[in-house]
Amino acid sequence: MNKIRFLTLLSIFLLIFSSISFANQSPTQIIAEDYNVSQTDIINAQSEGFSFQDINRASFIALATNQSLEQVIKYKTIAGDWNGTASLAGLTDWHIRYGQHALMANQLHNLFDVDKTIVMSLLKQQYHPKAVALASALSQKANADLEIVMSKKSFVSWYDVGSQIGLSRADIDEVIQAINTVFADRANFGDYYGYHGETYGYNDSDYYINGYDIEVVNIK
Incomplete structure (x- = not known):
């Protein structure tokens, strides 16, 4: 893996996820839940002088490589830099892709109580995380299957989707407002995928934030 690319990726993850804050949760709790790591390990890393930025980076590698x-x-202490740490951990492009999906699945599960397995499947199909969140909220409102709701979204508005599963315009407005509120202080939530819309193919440039604004949940 190219060293510059790897370090750039970690910087992007840090930029996005270090800015996300959940009410009534400490940074330690957030990192532990998002990356499936031990709070004890986080506290120990802090006591060794690691910042939350470094712990974010290390936690992503842990999640992506199932360590x-x-x-x-320990790898970081031995290697001294993050590129060496990644090498010792065996991090590959495949692990980075998996880690992206796993991290976002954890985020969506923690925010919206969405089944992680279903989220992983939808993200693998390249649906945008915001679209998955909105589809989840609509499916819960209508007591419908999330994957079925998501499959109805192609080339139609969310109002069309909602009406197809028995929701009124008022119901849909309520759901959209709720999702917009959740995402209001998370402008970059999911943007690290490089999506330009609700689905988008991968290539090298898609790992980078290009500064465009994604308004998936605001589609009327």
């Missing part, structure tokens, strides 16, 4: 944060911190 403990404690082990990744």
Whole structure:
């Protein structure tokens, strides 16, 4: 893996996820839940002088490679830099892709109580995380299957989707407003995928934030 590309990716993850805050949760709790790492490992890393930025980076590597944060911190101590840490952890492009999906699945599960397995499947199909969140909220409102709701979204508005599953315009407005409120202070939520819309193919440039604004949940 190109060193510059790897370090750039980690910087992007840090930029996005270090800015996300959940009410009544400490940074330690947020990192532990988002990356499936031990709070004890986080506290120990802090005591060793690691910042939350470094712990975010290490936690992503741990999640992506299915290792403990404690082990990744050991790799960092041995390697001295993040590129070396990634090499010791065996991080590959495949792991980065998996880690992106797993991290976003955890985020959506923690925010909206969405089944992680279903989210992983939808993200693998390249649906935008915001679209998955809105489809989840609509499906819960209508007591409908999330995957079926998501499959109805192609080339139609969310109002069309909602009406197809028995929701009124008022119901749909309520759901859209709720999702917009959740995402209001998370402008970059999911943008690291490089999506220009609700679905988008991958290539090298798609790992980078290009500064465009995604308004998936605001579609009328």
